[in-house]
Amino acid sequence: MRSTPATAALTRAGVGFVERTYSHLADGTSYGEQAARALGVDPRQLFKTLLVQVDQRLVVALVPVAGQLDLKALAAAVGGKRGQLAAPAVAERATGYVVGGISPLGQRRRLPTVVDDSATAHPTVWVSGGRRGLQLELAPADLIALTDAVVAPVSR
DSSP states (O other): OOOOOOHHHHHHHHHOOOOEOOOOOOOSSHHHHHHHHHHHTTTTEEEEEEEEEETTTTEEEEETTTSSSSSSHHHTTTTTTTTTEEEHHHHHHHHHHHHSSSSSSSSSSSOOOOEEEGGGGSEEEEOOOTTTTEEEEHHHHHHHHTTTEEEEEOOO
């Protein structure tokens, strides 16, 4: 398997993880929903990586595929007032990944990160591995530690 910045970051940190690939289809469905179906993973355990402009700064939000991001709760979690999803080009430039393959790990520059508190209810969670068609399974505590994330209820 070809390494990505996300898998390289996990390997460097000595964190255990599982890589799973699937055939990504450009069929217009949600990247996360497609991954959950293809891998047979509970969509409450597979987390999508979203970039949000909170006031004047970019923030990474990780929420379950089965839910939606609560922008107001995310802004409050990082001490901001308002949040809106970042444009795809902004997200790609900031992270070094393409939309649909944005991993919370190994990003071009470290951004404030918030993980929805539902992640801690699972023994493992799944996140993008840094390219479309690649998901990584790891312990939520490792994800939180490696991203230096705040844990807060940010999904509905």
